[in-house]
Amino acid sequence: MAKIKLTKIPFKGTDGQERELRAALAEIKKKKGAVMPALQRAQEIYGYLPMEVQQIIAEVLEVPAEEVFGVATFYSQFTLNPRGQYNVSVCLGTACYVKGAGEVLDALKIQLGIEADECSEDGKFSLNATRCIGCCGLAPVMTINDSVFGKITADDVEKILADY
Amino acid sequence: MIRNHVLVCGGTGCTSGNSKKIFERFNALIAENNLTGDVQSVMTGCFGLCALGPVVVVYPEGAFYSQVKESDVDEIVSEHLIKGRIVKRLLYKDTIKEDGSGISSLNETGFYKKQMRLALRNCGVINPENIEEYIAYDGYAALAKALTEMTPQQVIDVIKASGLRGRGGAGFPTGNKWQFAKDVKGDTKYVCCNADEGDPGAFMDRSVLEGDPHAVLEAMAIAGYAIGSNQGYIYVRAEYPIAVARLNVAIAQAKEYGLLGEKIFGTDFSFDIEIRLGAGAFVCGEETALMTSIEGNRGEPRPRPPFPAVKGLFGKPTILNNVETYANVAQIILKGAEWFSAIGTEKSKGTKVFALGGKIQNTGLVEVPMGTTLRTIIEDIGGGIPNGKKFKAAQTGGPSGGCIPSSHLDIAIDYENLLAIGSMMGSGGLIVMDEDTCMVDIAKFFLEFTVEESCGKCTPCRIGTKRLYEMLEKVTKGAATQKTLDEMEKLCYYIKDNSLCGLGQTAPNPVLSTLRYFKDEYLAHVNEKRCPSGVCKSLVSFFITDKCIGCTLCARKCPVSAISGKVKEKHVIDKEKCIKCGVCLENCKFKAVERK
Numbered sequence: 240m241a242k243i244k245l246t247k248i249p250f251k252g253t254d255g256q257e258r259e260l261r262a263a264l265a266e267i268k269k270k271k272g273a274v275m276p277a278l279q280r281a282q283e284i285y286g287y288l289p290m291e292v293q294q295i296i297a298e299v300l301e302v303p304a305e306e307v308f309g310v311a312t313f314y315s316q317f318t319l320n321p322r323g324q325y326n327v328s329v330c331l332g333t334a335c336y337v338k339g340a341g342e343v344l345d346a347l348k349i350q351l352g353i354e355a356d357e358c359s360e361d362g363k364f365s366l367n368a369t370r371c372i373g374c375c376g377l378a379p380v381m382t383i384n385d386s387v388f389g390k391i392t393a394d395d396v397e398k399i400l401a402d403y
Numbered sequence: 404m405i406r407n408h409v410l411v412c413g414g415t416g417c418t419s420g421n422s423k424k425i426f427e428r429f430n431a432l433i434a435e436n437n438l439t440g441d442v443q444s445v446m447t448g449c450f451g452l453c454a455l456g457p458v459v460v461v462y463p464e465g466a467f468y469s470q471v472k473e474s475d476v477d478e479i480v481s482e483h484l485i486k487g488r489i490v491k492r493l494l495y496k497d498t499i500k501e502d503g504s505g506i507s508s509l510n511e512t513g514f515y516k517k518q519m520r521l522a523l524r525n526c527g528v529i530n531p532e533n534i535e536e537y538i539a540y541d542g543y544a545a546l547a548k549a550l551t552e553m554t555p556q557q558v559i560d561v562i563k564a565s566g567l568r569g570r571g572g573a574g575f576p577t578g579n580k581w582q583f584a585k586d587v588k589g590d591t592k593y594v595c596c597n598a599d600e601g602d603p604g605a606f607m608d609r610s611v612l613e614g615d616p617h618a619v620l621e622a623m624a625i626a627g628y629a630i631g632s633n634q635g636y637i638y639v640r641a642e643y644p645i646a647v648a649r650l651n652v653a654i655a656q657a658k659e660y661g662l663l664g665e666k667i668f669g670t671d672f673s674f675d676i677e678i679r680l681g682a683g684a685f686v687c688g689e690e691t692a693l694m695t696s697i698e699g700n701r702g703e704p705r706p707r708p709p710f711p712a713v714k715g716l717f718g719k720p721t722i723l724n725n726v727e728t729y730a731n732v733a734q735i736i737l738k739g740a741e742w743f744s745a746i747g748t749e750k751s752k753g754t755k756v757f758a759l760g761g762k763i764q765n766t767g768l769v770e771v772p773m774g775t776t777l778r779t780i781i782e783d784i785g786g787g788i789p790n791g792k793k794f795k796a797a798q799t800g801g802p803s804g805g806c807i808p809s810s811h812l813d814i815a816i817d818y819e820n821l822l823a824i825g826s827m828m829g830s831g832g833l834i835v836m837d838e839d840t841c842m843v844d845i846a847k848f849f850l851e852f853t854v855e856e857s858c859g860k861c862t863p864c865r866i867g868t869k870r871l872y873e874m875l876e877k878v879t880k881g882a883a884t885q886k887t888l889d890e891m892e893k894l895c896y897y898i899k900d901n902s903l904c905g906l907g908q909t910a911p912n913p914v915l916s917t918l919r920y921f922k923d924e925y926l927a928h929v930n931e932k933r934c935p936s937g938v939c940k941s942l943v944s945f946f947i948t949d950k951c952i953g954c955t956l957c958a959r960k961c962p963v964s965a966i967s968g969k970v971k972e973k974h975v976i977d978k979e980k981c982i983k984c985g986v987c988l989e990n991c992k993f994k995a996v997e998r999k
Contacts, residue, residue, distance in 0.1 A: 271698070271699075271717060272679075272697055272698040272699030272700075272717075273699055274699040274700070275679070275680070275682060275696065275699050276679070276680070276699075278682070279641070279680055279682065306700075309700075309701050310699070310700060310701055313684060313701040313702060313858070314681075314682030314683050314684045314702070315682070315683035315684065315855075316641055316642075316681075316682040316683035317682055317683075331603070332603035332604050333603040333604035333760070333761065333798065333801070333832065333834045333848070333849075334603070334604040334760035334761050334766070334834055336603075336848055337761045337762060337834065337836060337840055337845075338761070338762075342984065345984075346962075349962065369642070370601065370603060370642065370683060370685070371601075371602070371603040371604055371605070371606070371642075372415075372642055373415050373416075373600075373606035373609050373642070373643065374415050374416040374419040374453070374606075375416070375453065375604055375606060375758065375760035375761075375766055376416040376453025376454045376456055376760075376766040376767060377416060377419055377420065377453075377456075378760065378761075378766070380419070387419035387420075389419060389420065393984070393986075394986070
């Protein structure tokens, strides 16, 4: 079980985001088992799941906030911490691991000065160690937002980050 | 008249290698050269040979272009599509005939020759986003046959007789599962598809969903008819965006064609399918946890019985099958149980798809008849280990499975044989490890995974896996004794016997199997404080030998400035500062850095 890390960065949601969320929730509420789809939509809108957003979900879906929090902290894709402008992920699937993904992650930690699941202070980079993303042919793999970098070594990290 | 078909692989592996841009470039050039009526371009599912991606195949010649770059497209269009001359430099070298007289069929190459593609039959063949192509390959004919010519019981009887077993790992007979659900009385029943492929290094299900989504939809509808259900759910990992997108397209098209929805084929049978996204929890691959997750809760498993066939999703009778299992169903209905049961071994029928990865030449997706040996998969199909390294172990079954040593390479793969040697079929991940892989470290890697993924509901798994991980950590740090190893083994059996669900019950397998086959490596860590593969950082140190000519390269490359020395003089590594990253060893051109 992963440890729960709560962010200290204050919530900066906009009225527009809240309107979008509430409109989406009105639809999602009709489904059976709505909490997960609701959290997924909310994370799309806000980028993460701050307490304030979880409370809106609890209120609209009429479920206890603790239940929403329980679901939000159970799944690794839900994040209670804001993501950086550039979200760097290193695949730690087995194929990547045996090909040196652990070293790539270590190099990234040194380069970015943050640990996994953290966001740099300027909000530019966040770092994640993800589960297998399934392109094992390119192992080891890291992604920055939607760009994929395959067959990389710890040495390549600095060069890749330089473009961001 | 279409004279050329250009197939561009749109699987995740090739897409990550920019195949989408390649496809767009083809389309642009085809239009530019007024070839629209002559050449048809198709984005297909996975060809399987991911190591050589991005892959482009041009028919009718069957030219298999590998590692294509966007800049290569112009040449393929101007040479091949316009002048009819195959671009030799881009061909997959195994398809070039030895006498240079042309190209041989892809099916003749080492990678494909010993494969038998049933579940993957349409992957890399059809456009997964066009239902008509699926229909042209007998798509939805099995559903029509089931609905109009067979009773639900006849459908189940065929599946039973075929000997099809669950491809998710445990190998439960599919027909029996369906029978249980059919026999339970109830107005509402559910058909679920487990596409929560969580094993690290496994991507079989993803490739089926990306390459042939309708095969899954059709099979689910057949299952719905057989057990008396009108609603299906596909639980798919959110990490698979392409698969999710193609499933959405496929469901919309099937509804438009009346192949899902109300009164299918004019019968009284109605069936609908909804997609639910996972959110990254390995335990949700366990059937009861998956259903709890669809219900919108924390994906924790619950005790069985009651089994899902009696009380499953939303408390209703439910069947849950894996993607690959479903991918076999339509063909069994069409071709008959005898056709399917003729393939494979006595107790394991049909084929199995493996995701071949790790230290292997041909990383990719392979499908072989049950009973094929590991050696055939690794050496003939996989092309062996790269860089002349020695094979050490093959890992099957992911975090639930075990490591198979070279002494068992000739075992015929089926459910029973793999269990007997301490591993399991699992969903089909097959990771090859060479002499550079430390087996204690690998066991630790899997335990770290299970510790993090344990849902925490039952104590043996929540606390047991954590303690087991700590013991392994001690071994890799050289702090363990023989007693630690004994206690580790005892704890393994305790966790296996007492955990609530499959995750905990199988979590110790990676430790037990490595203890069984690679005991000497554990002993080297414990007794000699040595990591034979040089992986466990606490147990290795780097030093510079007299071969050093003082080029200063290592000192410049060292990330922590632990190396000092004057130009043209032997350098030394400061052991206090050294973080054992190995950069010096990789960079030294004179082999002066050694690791011990």
